[in-house]
Amino acid sequence: MTVSLEFKPTHILFGGTFDPPHEGHRLVVDLCLQAFPNAQIVITPSARPAGAFGQHKQPTASFEDRLAMCQVAFSDLTAKGRVTIDPLESRLPAPNFTWKTLDALTGIYPEARWAILLGFDQLQNFAGWQKVEELVDKCDLVAIERPGFESLSAILPRLRASLGVLDELASGEYRLGKRDHRLFVLVGSVSVAACREVRVSMAKAKDKAWLDPKVTEYIRQHKL
Numbered sequence: 695m696t697v698s699l700e701f702k703p704t705h706i707l708f709g710g711t712f713d714p715p716h717e718g719h720r721l722v723v724d725l726c727l728q729a730f731p732n733a734q735i736v737i738t739p740s741a742r743p744a745g746a747f748g749q750h751k752q753p754t755a756s757f758e759d760r761l762a763m764c765q766v767a768f769s770d771l772t773a774k775g776r777v778t779i780d781p782l783e784s785r786l787p788a789p790n791f792t793w794k795t796l797d798a799l800t801g802i803y804p805e806a807r808w809a810i811l812l813g814f815d816q817l818q819n820f821a822g823w824q825k826v827e828e829l830v831d832k833c834d835l836v837a838i839e840r841p842g843f844e845s846l847s848a849i850l851p852r853l854r855a856s857l858g859v860l861d862e863l864a865s866g867e868y869r870l871g872k873r874d875h876r877l878f879v880l881v882g883s884v885s886v887a888a889c890r891e892v893r894v895s896m897a898k899a900k901d902k903a904w905l906d907p908k909v910t911e912y913i914r915q916h917k918l
Contacts, residue, residue: 702730703809703834707799709738709783709792712760713753714913715767716892717904718813718885722838723768725882726811727776729836735777735811738795739764742788744824754893755918757784766908793825796833809834809878814843821856830857830871836878842886846879853877 706726712719723735741757753760764779771777782798783790796808810833812820817837820826839846850868854860860877861869868877887904896913899905905913912918 703733703807703836705799705803705806706730706733706735706809706811706836707738707792707796707833708735708811709740709790709795711743711753711889712737712739712764712767713755713889714760714763714892714905714909714918716885716887716889716899716909717906718840718887720767720906721883721885722811722813723771723777725838725880725884726836727771728882729878729880730809733809734775735771736799737764737768737777737779738783739779739781740790741781741784741786742790744789744791757781759912759916759918763909763912766912767906769908791824793823793829796829800832807834808832809836809876811836811838813838813840814846814849815840818844818849818852821852827857827871830875831873832875834876834878835870836880838880838882838884840884 708723710719726735727733739757739760743753761779761781765772768777768779772779783795786794786798792810796810799808800806810829812835814837823829850860857871863869866879866881870877885904887902892899892904900910
């Protein structure tokens with residue numbers, strides 16, 4: 695996709711439990727870096743994750759282990775300066791709502807134009823996020839199609855109803871909210887890998903190459 699230079703985010707927040715980080719997480723980061731080659735992606739594993747409509751999550755691995763696995767899984771990109779793994783959410787009040795994280799990051803990077811990276815599974819529930827209207831007045835969204843979840847045509851009417859302005863400007867680019875932010879929809883190589891399935895069967899995850907071998911070794915060594 696071609697993104698208008700005027701509206702290109704400089705920093706992209708990718709939050710989640712990463713319990714554990716898998717092929718799907720890596721592919722969406724790679725896709726995002728291709729679309730926004732000058733952007734910095736900031737990955738923030740949730741210490742005490744919040745969920746849409748108050749359905750908070752309970753990770754099985756500790757925050758320290760999930761942070762370490764992210765550092766392992768994205769080590770090549772952090773070495774290149776493309777990705778930062780930030781333990782910020784461990785220092786924020788629980789639960790880790792995205793608006794709290796974004797407010798904290800805005801203080802650290804005051805000149806940044808922020809976007810939130812999310813999959814269609816999160817986009818379909820985005821209207822249920824806390825302070826969602828404030829979020830879209832502060833940042834862009836970058837949404838990645840994900841197999842097995844609702845299509846964009848099904849999600850957009852709900853977003854329009856809850857957020858107001860959502861006009862298509864170009865293929866894969868929509869005007870969002872009241873302050874002329876953007877929803878960018880990226881299409882590319884993604885994975886059906888899911889944290890839940892990895893936790894249920896490491897053998898299946900290994901057979902399908904869902905985990906970086908270094909992450910698999912970390913899980914083995916730490917008996918997760």
